[in-house]
Amino acid sequence: MRxxxxxxxxxxxxxxYVRELAPWAVGKHSYIQGGTDKAERKLAAIxxxxxxxxxxxxxxxxxxxxxxxxxxxxxLNAVRNxxxxxYSEPAQISKFVQELAWRDFWQRILxxxxxxxxxxxxxxxxxxxxxxxxxxxxxxxxxxxxxVACIDAFIHELIxxxxxxxxxxxxxxxxxxxxxxxKWQTGAKWFLHHLLDGNVxxxxxxxxxxxxxxxxxxxxxxxxxxxxxxxxxxxTSPLTNHPLDASYExxxxxxxxxxxxxx
Amino acid sequence: xxxxxxxxxxxxxxxxHPVFRAAPTEAKAIYVWDDAYFRRVNYSLKRLIFIYExxxxxxxxxxxxxxxxxxxxxxxxxxxxxxxNNPLILEIITELKTITSVQIYEDEAFVVPKKxxxxxxxxxxxxxxxxxxxxxxxxxDA
Numbered sequence: 001m002r003x004x005x006x007x008x009x010x011x012x013x014x015x016x017y018v019r020e021l022a023p024w025a026v027g028k029h030s031y032i033q034g035g036t037d038k039a040e041r042k043l044a045a046i047x048x049x050x051x052x053x054x055x056x057x058x059x060x061x062x063x064x065x066x067x068x069x070x071x072x073x074x075x076l077n078a079v080r081n082x083x084x085x086x087y088s089e090p091a092q093i094s095k096f097v098q099e100l101a102w103r104d105f106w107q108r109i110l111x112x113x114x115x116x117x118x119x120x121x122x123x124x125x126x127x128x129x130x131x132x133x134x135x136x137x138x139x140x141x142x143x144x145x146x147x148v149a150c151i152d153a154f155i156h157e158l159i160x161x162x163x164x165x166x167x168x169x170x171x172x173x174x175x176x177x178x179x180x181x182x183k184w185q186t187g188a189k190w191f192l193h194h195l196l197d198g199n200v201x202x203x204x205x206x207x208x209x210x211x212x213x214x215x216x217x218x219x220x221x222x223x224x225x226x227x228x229x230x231x232x233x234x235x236t237s238p239l240t241n242h243p244l245d246a247s248y249e250x251x252x253x254x255x256x257x258x259x260x261x262x263x
Numbered sequence: 264x265x266x267x268x269x270x271x272x273x274x275x276x277x278x279x280h281p282v283f284r285a286a287p288t289e290a291k292a293i294y295v296w297d298d299a300y301f302r303r304v305n306y307s308l309k310r311l312i313f314i315y316e317x318x319x320x321x322x323x324x325x326x327x328x329x330x331x332x333x334x335x336x337x338x339x340x341x342x343x344x345x346x347x348n349n350p351l352i353l354e355i356i357t358e359l360k361t362i363t364s365v366q367i368y369e370d371e372a373f374v375v376p377k378k379x380x381x382x383x384x385x386x387x388x389x390x391x392x393x394x395x396x397x398x399x400x401x402x403x404d405a
Contacts, residue, residue, distance in 0.1 A: 015312055027309055028308060030312070033313070035320045071274060077371035077400060093397070101396055192305075193310075
């Protein structure tokens with residue numbers, strides 16, 4: 001029986017060791033490190049009040065706890081209990097606790113409906129059927145070469161770090177499913193490959209939510225929205241983000257031309 | 264048969280998980296670095312490194328191999344396993360149940376009711392969960 005090494009002189013040695021264990025695994029290491037001590041440090045740094053006001057912005061005060069929560073290093077209960085010890089007013093922590101609740105919600109949904117991990121929960125509400133969506137992820141999406149500047153920036157961050165802001169995840173999911181008409185399952189697999197917090201329940205059911213197979217309508221976004229929340233961080237000029245530069249009414253017509261038309 | 268074992272998987276990497284309290288003191292915790300599983304889930308190197316870094320800080324033996332084969336060889340009287348909803352880990356657990364007795368332990372609850380999910384939209388869940396979401400331990404020790 002082969003017992004593996006647990007003590008290393010430095011992170012580089014550990015990385016080399018894992019690379020030898022799994023020579024087939026692609027990519028590089030992330031700057032985000034695993035471990036209980038790292039999780040506790042992140043937990044101590046959370047600011048639920050700032051989170052409530054800034055969470056939708058690319059540079060907002062998000063907790064970045066999800067990789068530690070996915071791996072069970074921190075339980076949702078422990079995180080909630082921690083914020084309760086720091087903040088006495090429910091209003092101060094309501095948005096943050098609700099975000100934890102989203103994760104609990106997805107976990108429960110998958111326990112009750114395990115088939116929804118990979119099967120459509122409901123039909124698409126896009127005017128298309130599941131057969132209209134492609135099975136394979138195009139290479140330009142996989143490697144961030146779509147030519148849409150902000151989308152490519154989000155993809156490069158996903159590949160390099162294994163973590164992107166939730167809002168950026170929604171943009172990428174919406175771009176993949178609705179702008180490019182790729183099956184949500186294909187996108188979900190791509191995210192699970194990269195995301196350090198990649199969790200079948202939270203990830204796959206969120207993709208279903210964006211796709212509209214687990215929601216009343218498809219989630220779409222436009223360049224104005226990206227500029228509002230990420231304008232300081234990524235290139236949001238209309239020239240380099242042409243497909244996204246439209247009103248919601250125009251996008252609705254362009255992306256879902258069959259909606260409202262007789263079958 | 265040998266001493267019971269706590270079999271950890273990638274979604275429960277902490278010693279304060281209820282499975283540690285449930286298992287007898289002689290139970291050792293192990294993590295099987297299962298190459299076949301990792302190939303199936305197709306994790307990138309950065310995900311594998313994150314898991315390995317986490318394991319290094321835990322009092323667990325990391326054993327390389329196929330999970331059912333390793334546990335067949337270790338032959339524990341009972342396997343103590345943290346609950347999961349991950350389909351591929353559930354597949355492994357189903358196979359482990361053919362090898363020995365398995366006991367599954369849920370993680371700490373976030374809200375009451377602990378498990379039910381007779382809803383499919385978040386607001387339906389939140390209407391039920393909100394009352395206990397702002398209580399320590401979800402109100403369970405009240």
